[in-house]
Amino acid sequence: MSEWSGFHKLPPEERIERLARHAHLTPEDCESLTGGLSARTAEPLVENVIGTFALPLGLAVGFVIDGENIVVPMAVEESSVIAAASHGAKIVAGAGGFTTDVREPMMIGQVELRDVRDGKAALQIIAEQRLVWKERLNKLIPTMVARGGGVRAIEGRDVGGGRLVVHLHVDCRDAMGANLVNHLCENIGDDIAKACGGRRGLRILSNLATERTARASASIPVQALGGTSVARAIVEANEFALVDPYRAATHNKGIMNGVDPVVIATGNDWRAVAAGAHAYAARDGTYRGLTRYAIHGDELVCSLVLPLAVGTVGGMTALHPTARTCLKIMGNPGATRLAGIIACVGLAQNLAALRALSTEGIQRGHMALHARNVAAQAGLEDKEAERIARQMAAEGLVNVTRARELAAGLD
Ligand code: MEV
Secondary structure, three states: OOOOOOHOOOHHHHHHHHHHHHHHHOOOHHHHHOOOOHHHHOOOOOOOOOOOOOOOEEEEEEEOOOOOEEEEEOOOOOHHHHHHHHHHHHHHOOOEEEEEEOOOEEEEEEEEEEOOOOHHHHHHHHHHHHHHHHHHHHHHHHHHHHHEEEEEEEEEEEEEEEEEEEEEEEEEHHHHHHHHHHHHHHHHHHHHHHHHOOOEEEEEEOEEEEEEEEEEEEEHHHHHOOOHHHHHHHHHHHHHHHHOOHHHHHHHHHHHHHHHHHHHOOOOOOOHHHHHHHHHHOOOOOOOOOEEEEEEEEEEEEEEEEEEEEEEOOOOHHHOOOOOOHHHHHHOOOHHHHHHHHHHHHHHHHEEEHHHHHHOHHHHHHHHHHHHHHHOOOOOOOHHHHHHHHHHHOOOOHHHHHHHHHOOOOO
C-alpha cells in the first residue's frame, strides 16, 4: 500500500505531519506552508505593497517520475485539479510511471535590428563576429560561466522588411535567467547594430523558449484505463484538440491546470511559462493541443512537450519561504528536473481530464468538490458541511441558497 493512501482523508495538521516525516521538514518549514510570505519580505519585491495574497496549497501524490516516487505541491484555487493530477499520476504509476526528457536550460535573448539595407551581408557579419561577441559576453557573467552556463551561440534571422533579429542562446543552469539574458542583450545591442549597419531596436529575452523544452511521456496498458474503447476515445478527444483551436484552448487550459500551480508553488514566473506554452502550441501557424496520444498494441502512449523556463535558484524561489519548502518537498530539484516534474503534472492532468470527458464527463466528480466550496460559502463547517455538500451533489443542485435551505432542514 502506498505511503500516501488515505492522505486526502486526514485533517490538514495530520497531512502536514505525514509530509514532514516524508520530506524531513523542520518546524519552520511546516510553518511556512501556512505562514507564507511576510509583508516585510514582500516589501522589496514589488511596488506599493499593501499585503500578500494567499492561495490554497495542496499536495498531488502518487507520481513516479523516471523511477522516483515524488509528491508535488500545487498552489491553486480550482477544486478537482489536485485530485485529477493525483488520479492521472496513479494510473501512470501503475504502468511504471512517467519518463522525462528535458533539454538544457537554454534561453533565447533577442536583439532587434531595423532598417538593415543588406540583410545577407548583415547575416554574414553576424556569422563572422559571433565568437568575438560570445567571448565578450561570457566575460560579463563569470559566475554563470563557472557554474557551467553562459552564452552558447549567437545567430541572425532575417524576418523581412529590413528587420533582422539576433538571437543569443544562453544556458542559464538553475536560474530562470530573464535578468541575465536581458542584461546581455542590452550590453551587446548597440555594437551589433553598428556592425550590421542597422538601427538598434528592442533588446529582450523571448518567452518562446524553444531550446528549453521538457517532454513527459507514459505508456499505459489500455486495460488500466477501462479498455480499448476508452483508450480510443481518449485518442479521438486529443485529435479534436489538434484540429480545432476552440477545443485546443480548453485542452491546453487543462494542461496548464497542472503546470501553473507547480510553477506558482515554486516561486516561478507563471506568465512567462503560460506565454511560452501557448506560443509553442501555435508554432506551425495553427493553435493546437500540446499533447499527443496513440495506441500501440495494448498500450496508450501519451506525451507532452512544452517550453518550461523555470528556475530553482535566485528570485522568488530564494526569497519566498513557502517556495523554498515546496522545492524541499520535491527533493530540491535543479531547474531541468523541476521542468520535467512540471511536464509530468501537466500530462497527468490532461490524461485525467480526457479520460473523464471521454467517459462520464467531468461534472459528477467536479460537483462533489464544488459542493464543498459552496457549503463553506454558506457558512457551514465540518461534518454538516460534508453532509450537505454530498446531498447537493446528489441532487445536482449546488448553490448557497440550497445549502442554507438544507442546513435549516427545508428539504
Ligand atoms: C477545467 O478546468 C479543465 C478542463 O476543461 C480541461 C479539458 O477540457 O480538457 C476539464
